[in-house]
Amino acid sequence: MAQMLIANRLSDGLVVFRGADGAWVESIAAGVLIRNDREANDLLEQSLVDADSNRVIDPNLIDVTEHAGARVPDAIREAIRAAGPTVAVET
Amino acid sequence: MYRYDEFDHQLVQERVAQFRRQIERRMSGELNEDQFKPLRLMNGLYLQLHAYMLRVNVPYGCLSSRQMRQLAHIARKYDRGYGHFTTRQNIQYNWVKLEDTADILADLAAVEMNAMQSSGNCVRNITADHYAGRARDEIQDPRVWCELLRQYSILNPEFSYLPRKFKIAVTGAPKDRAAVALHDIGLRMFLNDAGEPGFEVIVGGGQGRTPVIGKTIREWIEPEHVISYVEAILRIYNLYGRRDNIYKARIKILVKALGIDKYRELVEAEWLQIRDGALKIAPEERARIDAYFQPPTYESLTEQGAELDELGRADPAFGAWLRSNVADHKVVGYALVNISLKAPGKIPGDLSAQKMDAVADLADEFGWGELRVNHRQNLVLPDVRQSDLYSLWQALAKLELATANIGLVSDMIACPGLDFCALADARSIPVAQDIGLHFANSDKLQHVGNLTINISGCVNACGHHHVGNIGILGVDKRGKEFFQLTLGGSSDERASLGDRVGPGLPQSEVPDAIERIVDTYLEIREGEDESFLDTYRRCGMDVFREAVYGPEGPAKRVTPTRQVA
Numbered sequence: 001m002a003q004m005l006i007a008n009r010l011s012d013g014l015v016v017f018r019g020a021d022g023a024w025v026e027s028i029a030a031g032v033l034i035r036n037d038r039e040a041n042d043l044l045e046q047s048l049v050d051a052d053s054n055r056v057i058d059p060n061l062i063d064v065t066e067h068a069g070a071r072v073p074d075a076i077r078e079a080i081r082a083a084g085p086t087v088a089v090e091t
Numbered sequence: 092m093y094r095y096d097e098f099d100h101q102l103v104q105e106r107v108a109q110f111r112r113q114i115e116r117r118m119s120g121e122l123n124e125d126q127f128k129p130l131r132l133m134n135g136l137y138l139q140l141h142a143y144m145l146r147v148n149v150p151y152g153c154l155s156s157r158q159m160r161q162l163a164h165i166a167r168k169y170d171r172g173y174g175h176f177t178t179r180q181n182i183q184y185n186w187v188k189l190e191d192t193a194d195i196l197a198d199l200a201a202v203e204m205n206a207m208q209s210s211g212n213c214v215r216n217i218t219a220d221h222y223a224g225r226a227r228d229e230i231q232d233p234r235v236w237c238e239l240l241r242q243y244s245i246l247n248p249e250f251s252y253l254p255r256k257f258k259i260a261v262t263g264a265p266k267d268r269a270a271v272a273l274h275d276i277g278l279r280m281f282l283n284d285a286g287e288p289g290f291e292v293i294v295g296g297g298q299g300r301t302p303v304i305g306k307t308i309r310e311w312i313e314p315e316h317v318i319s320y321v322e323a324i325l326r327i328y329n330l331y332g333r334r335d336n337i338y339k340a341r342i343k344i345l346v347k348a349l350g351i352d353k354y355r356e357l358v359e360a361e362w363l364q365i366r367d368g369a370l371k372i373a374p375e376e377r378a379r380i381d382a383y384f385q386p387p388t389y390e391s392l393t394e395q396g397a398e399l400d401e402l403g404r405a406d407p408a409f410g411a412w413l414r415s416n417v418a419d420h421k422v423v424g425y426a427l428v429n430i431s432l433k434a435p436g437k438i439p440g441d442l443s444a445q446k447m448d449a450v451a452d453l454a455d456e457f458g459w460g461e462l463r464v465n466h467r468q469n470l471v472l473p474d475v476r477q478s479d480l481y482s483l484w485q486a487l488a489k490l491e492l493a494t495a496n497i498g499l500v501s502d503m504i505a506c507p508g509l510d511f512c513a514l515a516d517a518r519s520i521p522v523a524q525d526i527g528l529h530f531a532n533s534d535k536l537q538h539v540g541n542l543t544i545n546i547s548g549c550v551n552a553c554g555h556h557h558v559g560n561i562g563i564l565g566v567d568k569r570g571k572e573f574f575q576l577t578l579g580g581s582s583d584e585r586a587s588l589g590d591r592v593g594p595g596l597p598q599s600e601v602p603d604a605i606e607r608i609v610d611t612y613l614e615i616r617e618g619e620d621e622s623f624l625d626t627y628r629r630c631g632m633d634v635f636r637e638a639v640y641g642p643e644g645p646a647k648r649v650t651p652t653r654q655v656a
Binding site: 008 | 117142
């Protein structure tokens with residue numbers, strides 16, 4: 001099972017994923033995929049430091065599965081967070 | 092029209108400056124999220140699934156065309172070009188940035204609007220009948236009392252940290268269009284035997300996970316005492332309301348725990364001490380506020396009923412709109428016009444900036460630049476000449492805002508649900524869109540008549556599912572979305588809570604289930620004058636449950652979902 005770190009960016013609230021270099025990125029495809037518990041714990045700890053230094057809010061680990069090369073969070077809530085609303089908004 | 096006095100101007104400017112500094116301290120790291128969260132909530136700023144959301148107060152649902160244009164400007168400049176009108180007559184922006192929020196609040200202040208107390212454990216925006224001051228059945232304009240209560244409750248230090256949020260609604264008419272029995276305090280004006288106006292005071296109503304129809308705490312109170320009585324209610328709640336459990340903190344839980352008689356006894360004792368003090372509304376103060384809400388100078392017109400009927404026969408689409416979207420005005424020759432924000436397949440309550448501007452223009456052209464937001468997430472033009480109705484309808488049609496469905500099946504309330512809301516369990520909007528498209532046929536809508544469908548994406552019930560004639564509650568069942576149906580809810584003067592039909596259905600089955608309920612109603616109603624609600628109250632659940640689940644019952648159809656309290 002793979003995991004990723006998800007959070008909201010402080011400045012604009014947008015959903016971001018933790019990248020391999022410690023940056024927070026908007027694209028789920030550019031985020032780092034975590035494959036073991038030790039790595040997950042280490043990265044979560046680093047993310048909490050990012051939260052303390054006010055880069056992001058509420059970083060969390062989520063379970064992710066790859067479907068046809070695309071990463072999709074397992075929980076529907078997180079899948080919607082990652083991909084945006086499932087409805088077309090009024091423009 | 093609502094307007095700021097010098098105190099409001101100063102207070103709002105100070106508040107914008109204060110919040111600007113608080114945002115800077117948050118961005119610099121001086122404040123952490125736990126410290127900042129209560130501050131941003133007090134200014135209407137939430138963090139939702141995808142971004143920050145700003146809830147802006149529309150005091151008792153009243154807007155000027157100038158304010159609507161500013162809302163459009165904010166949507167364009169700071170958001171993604173649209174806004175969402177809510178069940179509390181407010182507007183929400185779903186995509187604002189923290190770093191822009193102070194500028195947004197400054198832009199709002201420029202048109203006498205704000206977001207203060209649109210969240211947090213305080214007295215929220217006071218809501219009212221959206222036909223206030225114009226309804227033919229009205230005793231008095233409820234906005235006068237709303238405004239007095241707004242001035243009293245805004246940044247009132249005694250009530251800035253209540254156990255939980257607090258919602259007040261006021262109606263000045265016997266027909267309850269403000270859902271007063273579903274509020275922490277509901278004020279319902281009526282005339283006593285001597286013909287004097289006063290208020291019935293209802294307390295402890297609410298929805299959420301513990302829905303309650305409010306109870307009458309005082310049968311009748313003179314209007315001059317209404318603020319002091321509200322203060323007595325708030326004080327007892329502030330003193331005894333629970334703060335240890337967020338789910339037990341609303342006033343409805345306290346009223347239930349103490350019993351209405353004990354609660355009344357405490358309130359009356361408190362009130363006796365304050366009733367003739369500073370909160371007694373002096374005639375000159377009443378007159379000062381009355382002046383805010385003076386009606387425009389109407390022309391002397393005649394009723395256009397026959398002419399409109401003829402136009403409606405010649406153009407059935409106009410006739411259908413006339414029947415469902417136009418309401419009686421107290422002044423001869425004028426009409427109240429509802430603008431539906433529920434076109435088939437659209438998101439209930441959403442409006443683009445472009446259409447906000449266009450609607451503001453129509454408010455100027457077909458009235459005195461005034462608009463209303465109602466709690467069913469639609470808009471109202473309150474002063475349209477009956478002779479202008481056809482022209483207005485044509486203009487609305489060009490904007491795709493002439494959907495003839497007010498009060499009908501496709502005029503659904505829907506909360507933002509799991510597409511936007513951090514609290515939701517299921518998506519409400521796609522369900523509303525499916526039902527809207529399913530019932531897009533205007534003839535069938537009109538044939539069915541008044542029937543409200545309210546959809547919530549979780550037990551917090553922002554979509555008012557408990558009081559929909561048909562309620563739909565989204566639940567999460569082992570990671571999948573299901574939708575429980577309730578029947579028989581109502582938020583009017585005969586308020587009732589819906590009864591659960593049975594286990595939840597997957598989204599794909601909801602429109603057909605609704606259709607079977609509606610068809611059953613059409614089969615068994617005693618004439619076209621018997622509404623769905625009356626038929627349900629006469630016939631009960633069984634016939635409708637069978638319509639949903641078939642004669643074998645629910646167990647054979649879907650896996651049962653958990654019972655929601």
